[in-house]
Amino acid sequence: AMPSRKVPSPKHRIPHLLPSPWQAASSSFSNCRSCKALPSGSSTEVPADTTKPAVASPSVSSADATLVISLLAMAYTIWNMDKVNLSVAVVPMVKQFQWSPSVVGTIQSSFFWGYVLMQIPGGVLARAIGGKTTLLVGFTLFSLATCLIPVAATSSLPSLLACRALVGIGEGVTPPAATALIAQWFGPRDRARAMGIAGFAQNMGAVGGLILAPSIIDAWGWPWVFTSFGGLGLVWAAAWAALAKEPKESGASAQPSQKAGEDDRPGILGALFGIPWLAFLRQPSVWAIVIVHFCYNYGFYTLL
Template sequence: MAVTTTMRGVFLPLSFKKVPTTRSGHTSSASTSLPLLTSSSSSSLTPRRRRLQGWYREGGHTGHTRLRTCRLSCTALSLSSSRPSSSSAESSHANVATGRMGTARSLVTTRHRRNQNQQKQRRRIHCDCVPPTVDQEADEETLPPTQTQTSSSSLTQQQSGSVAAATDSEGWTRRATVVSFCFVAFLLCNMDRVNMSVSILPMAEQYGWSDGTKGLVQSSFFWGYLLTQVLGGVLSDRAGGKVVLGFGVAWWSLFTAITPYAASLGLGPLLAARAMMGVGEGVAMPAMNNLVSRWVPAQERSRSLARVYSGMFCGSILGLLASPPLIERYDWPTVFHLFGSLGVVWIALWFAPGIGPASTPTKDTVISAEERAMLAANVAVADDNAKPVNIPWRALLSKRAVWAIILCHFCHNWGTFILLTWTPTYYHDVLGFDIYSSSYAAVLPWVSQTIMANIAATVADTRLLPNYGATKTRKVMQSIGFLGPAVCLTLLPEVSEPTLAIALLCASQGLDAFSHSGLYSNHQDIAPRYAGVLLGLSNSAGVLAGVLGTGATGALLEASGGDWAEVWSVAVILYMVGTAIWLSWSTGERVVD
């Protein structure tokens, strides 16, 4: 703001520095000229000439700016033209005017500097203690209101990104600890689950089981697994994923260890023990999803989930590799005793102070301030206050996107659980492998899935998601996850060469891994606050597919005399149905707040 005074032709310019535009949209600098004219005529004694009006801006604690008027009272300088004036009088009046103008300049400049410091402090607080640069402050002062607001928004985004980059550059982060613990938990989960698919061969010989009985024993796990899917999601969203996941690991480890004793008592106790083991494993996936939704930002979601689900694949690999030598050297009960005891080590570390993470970043005592600030700015549900009090069941079940996840989870898991539980039997009965060769050959598809899951997740997060958005990314990835296995399983009955059959199964599982960047990442896209509950709903449908698919496979094989073509045909049909539903109903946008 420029103020100019005149004293008989003498101009006294006064320039005030511009103040940055604030969110309220006021003009940052108004070029106003308020002359104070000392004249010899009586007309100079007007109200406008009696007062000097200085304008300044003062920022409040809310970040908005109020415009106040500082009226500096001035004594009217009356110099009548009829009265002669002396040079000393003129000099005196000039000194008075100059002094008052200097006072005004000093007052406004001081307050302006104070307000600039307040605005800098507010920006530091708003941007999580990341001070803006001098160039950025200068740019804000010279931009018009709309451009300044855009610049402030861009500055905030850049600073959030810089915080994330700085946190990642520090090395190991707390959210990486969360993902690692979940990885190991899922590794133990599948080790304890897949050991039955190998042990079932000597157990069937010892107890004289038929294919139908073997299918019943393997499907009994899913009875308990189905019961706790939704319950695990509700408990995780209310009590926190840490407690629920810890309970699940302790529970299933216990019943894994007592499985041989239950089998010695008879078929009924064995089925009950396997069902109780499923109860513990049923809460693992909802609890993990709850932890990831609170610890992992959206731009890292596919990769983090791929790493967690890689634990399942690695657990299948280790379980299939370790079971045959343990069975040969000791006996099949040793597999269950050893695998069950590994859960005790995980539980001790999970609940150890300073090692295991908390349910949310706000409760964690080890996380750095920078990472906590980054998660608060980038995670949809990063604190306890955002947790829902009541689950909006009607809102969830009324959305087509929710039903797309539920139905497609059923279609996907039918084929997945058949391959998980029946692959060693397929190698043994169809390809003529012994127990060693069956287990080792069954490992290869899971190795393929582990590799492809991380490749697909990286492509989804770094290539597809930034360029095409969440909806197209999820649809493309899940379509590959459905259509790829469908093609491979269609060709499998026509193949008699073991090497080619194994290659088709590896390709099927490798392409199936794209589902982890499609279906399995979509829960947090459409309902991040209820991700645990939503995963419980969809995984219930997936477990139901495991119960029906595993049992139906045994019944089909027994009725057809060991013809696997019908087994693969049912899986292919469900893959095609799932593709149609997914492309029609799914979305990557949030549908439930």
């Protein structure tokens, strides 16, 4: 008989969040613990399990997945354009409203009041009501708030701060929702490539926003930076609502534990309390990612 080996206890595993290869390997090993020694010359190939339905694992070559990653790349570009537009528009706004440096700093930081607040709730909402709906609501919110910034700025400083905080709230839910959709649509072999496309689009949005904003200000004035960027976001939201699909809507899922067409939404409370927070916090790799991400964002947003 095969020698017994210690299998990690289920309580130490993070449900729904382990990489697919590890889940498959763990399951296969557990099933083989009681296997008897095979005769010499016998094949070690495991026969296919015909009792379970095949689970579709879409790739970037499928039409639906290609459409989704294309729309998500546009989303990453647009929301980063909205994130950086104030960095350019604030120069003529300071001349018009005579703001002090401390007021400018408060205005610039108001975006992050909402952005930081909604990171974890954005992930919870994406699991509870679906990434498509979460992304649509967040995109519509921050696009409308961006369009209203010229009116808020001429009205009062508190109105501008509230409007910019709403932009942060809307954008705060978009990265978790987009990441959840990528994880659902793409299997392990294609997921890194999909995230690479999204990351490239994100940086292009920051660069594009900083290049386009001065030209728009020179041609039509600073209010049009917010009106045009926000309007572009509303156009994207309409296209997303009409064209995008959840994996279950196309009868496909990249999650090996979920059958094709199956809806795995535990509700808001289930999504919040079903996450093994302590298991996360005990992982050194999680803290390594947190530290690296903190250092990256500290330098990126300071220069931005």
